[in-house]
Amino acid sequence: MKQIYLDYSATTPTRKEVLAEALPYFNEKFGNPSSFHSTGLVAKKAMSEARAKIAEILHAAPEEVIFTGSGTESINLALKGIAFCAMLEGKKGVFITQKTEHHAVFETLEWLEKLGFEVINAKIDEFGVIDLADLRALLEENKGNVLLVSIMYANNEIGTIQPIREIADICHEYEVIMHTDACQGAEYLNLNTEDLGVDMMTLNGSKVYAFKGTGLLFKKNNVKIEPLIHGGAHEGGMRAGTENVAGIVAFAKALEIAEKEKKKESARLSKLRDYMIKKIQKEIPNTLLNGDAKKRLPNNVNISFEGVEGESILLRLNEKGIRVSTGSACSSQSLDPSHVLLGIGRPHGLAHGSIRFSLGHDTTKKQIDYTIKELKGIIKFLREISPVWEKNDWKRKIKK
Amino acid sequence: MKQIYLDYSATTPTRKEVLAEALPYFNEKFGNPSSFHSTGLVAKKAMSEARAKIAEILHAAPEEVIFTGSGTESINLALKGIAFCAMLEGKKGVFITQKTEHHAVFETLEWLEKLGFEVINAKIDEFGVIDLADLRALLEENKGNVLLVSIMYANNEIGTIQPIREIADICHEYEVIMHTDACQGAEYLNLNTEDLGVDMMTLNGSKVYAFKGTGLLFKKNNVKIEPLIHGGAHEGGMRAGTENVAGIVAFAKALEIAEKEKKKESARLSKLRDYMIKKIQKEIPNTLLNGDAKKRLPNNVNISFEGVEGESILLRLNEKGIRVSTGSACSSQSLDPSHVLLGIGRPHGLAHGSIRFSLGHDTTKKQIDYTIKELKGIIKFLREISPVWEKNDWKRKIKK
């Protein structure tokens, strides 16, 4: 049975061209970039070129690109970097964010709360889009006290795209630094940081057909942060440790390809996405699209199926070779329903019954058709054995 | 010109068998271990098996192995993990270490000093071996206040091996937790944590023929630390972020091979090492071995050449295809002489004139002979153009 992978938002395979570009750095050009001899300098050169390539894509200076060991580390570096900087000056302060951020943002902020920082969530609407007026009000209310605003570029579960430029502009009116977690946006959205106006931005390799365990933080030169990992002058003193040269080379190659294919691939997938949403809603009754229909990642389809529970759908699809996700991969091991779906106001029943299909490079219309055919049967059966399908009334309440 | 790589302590190439084992996890078995579907579970299984393999080598429980993105991160996790734990309880305290630790340890501790923690160096002798009586005295003096003792297993520059078991025993007499940075020891020394008695231990992949950008922290279950990177339940909640599955698989394979070949390879290299030291000292006058002749890594030769400066030796050897290092790779970009050599009391002149040859898997006697032949000519020439070779008297003072 061929696998139909519809979980590209959880992670992507490494593309062949990307792996090929990186392979020599494992054993042929394996030097430590900090070494002074030729073997080291060859590695250093590869790293510098990768950095320059990415800087060009981001419209940034090379030294504004800090390579990290994951998207999560990059986020921790941005948020704690600002917090520790304040702490060393004997200050605390306020972080503004919103409810549908990735665990990496909200758990980091939860931890900073324990250290005495304050965290405030700006309001979002039922599609997960930030309320700009509320953000402005919060900035006004906490004037002089806000250390950072962190709002994700695109949501990993429901694909909602935030108005990053507008958010950055408002932050800058109040002279507040803005960070965005762009892990899910990199493949499809504009990464020009001049256009976006952000001060810091997180990307990772595992979502762009590069390596797991790679990430980066774009940080404008004028933004002062403390390092998260000490121990050497690597990455401009911002992230110590022997650099993952192969991973960095792969990351640059992958972003380069993404940039080249962005327009075409986004158009292709947006069409597939809309086709899939429409067809599911037509063929399966009592479903609900989560997230915004338009301000949405080209590859994201997130749907709640009334009366059934997500894991059961996931595992039955899995038996048909179809790989999908309930909420984010990170939370699959948790029993709580997705904080994102609860965050946009979905009742628990619907939050428990959601499936994220995330499309990607290898996704075809044929795969989508096959998936929907199988899905239809699965939902039908699970509803048949579900005690909430006919009896409960929450399903009627939420219908629009 | 064939390259003679004598800088294995800076980094190692990935071994063919190791790369082969890891390659499928880039695109064939590329799933996110947190994903619930089969593609995810296949990756999870590989990771679990890697963890179990390593746990067996360390004589630890699988959940006592926390994978990180480098040795440096592992060290930061151990040290800051303890510090933040204390901070959240409203406490500060003392860290005990010694002067020849890797930058990852001493720069992390320097940073913790800024946050209000105290750092004390235990005395070492001229070979870099810790003074156990002094350690005990410090523990006695600071009774009830010491949060952690961190002493490296083997030094990366001069190869000195510390009496880890004795250190751990003394720490435990005072009920103090002990961490060891074993990045340089993994290939050659006993990694059985029951034998060593340590509570935490750092290893990394880039020194054991696995991947750069991989590391781990062994942490006994009863040791409580705060995570360094928040954002998910990965690694038992101790290190969030999508796991570097390929890197983890590679790490386990590499440690497995190391364990198998440890005895034989240590014997082979010890012999080569002693041959090299003897031959250099015989053929080149006015040299000085740095570190202990016996309590020494099998692959480390570190020698000061009077009257010449290390970088010049390094670059002239490089022209002959020979790759060596002055001090640690990390500090190559710094003008200060090695903190390790100054730490064991070498005068600046000799500290500036040191070269580390670190042997490894591909090193042969023929390579050593060729290296010494070239080295001899290079030292001769550099001394000819050196103003300190005949005139200065520091060189005589230090001779023994």
Next chain:
Amino acid sequence: MEGGDWFYTGAVKEHFMKPKNFYKNDKEVKNFDGYGRVGNVKCGDLMEMWIKIKDDKIKDVKWKTFGCASAIASTSMLSVMLKEKGGMRLEKALKLTGKDIMDRLGGLPAIKIHCSVLGDQALRAAIYDYKMKSGRTDLKVDKPAEFDEHAH
């Protein structure tokens, strides 16, 4: 548990993919003697159970479950356990624990254990319902905490 390319054991998979004795329509349970319902949608697990009693033995079982694979599988497995060997005696059925079901499933991941516990609770609720309807006050079963008077 982390062993293969499936999260659960083979038995869980079997009972999840091909559940036994699940409720198909009202006619099936028309002459049943007890009914129980536990859990709620908020927690992500909800179960209904119908039992038919004869000679103090459980002669038939039907169920419905909203929940994850382990919830569905454990209810299915419970129904098999109750019906096998001519039907389980009520006395014994009342002693059944979540662990018994779990053991038959070959174990469950720690985080999922609460699901299988729901099965024995649904059973107890159904037996309590039977006790009330039949006047079998000798049956040692208390009113379930979540017992919904109106549903019965």
Next chain:
Amino acid sequence: MEGGDWFYTGAVKEHFMKPKNFYKNDKEVKNFDGYGRVGNVKCGDLMEMWIKIKDDKIKDVKWKTFGCASAIASTSMLSVMLKEKGGMRLEKALKLTGKDIMDRLGGLPAIKIHCSVLGDQALRAAIYDYKMKSGRTDLKVDKPAEFDEHAH
């Protein structure tokens, strides 16, 4: 600067691997007119320079250097600059800066710049020595900060 498999420029490499005009023995500098020594072993860079003056021009230069590749290369390059085109006029030599040497080397990494600066200091020390010995008090050169009376 991070461009290749060598840390420095081609010119640095050339002058480091094949340094020009370095001191070979005392006889060579017997009739030289000025001597300077700057730097110290502690900092990792130390330089000696001997100059021969004729008609206010530097006719010959010899040097010794303890230091990194850029220190050796920059002294070598300086010696070439001083001797070329029939020898540099003292006046012009006194205006030489570290940057001039660096430019001829095609640049140096920021962290290494201080090394090349040592070359012009050694030269100045040597010219000061010549000034003292020859009574050429018109030469605009001050006593070097590190001037070692006993060494001269």
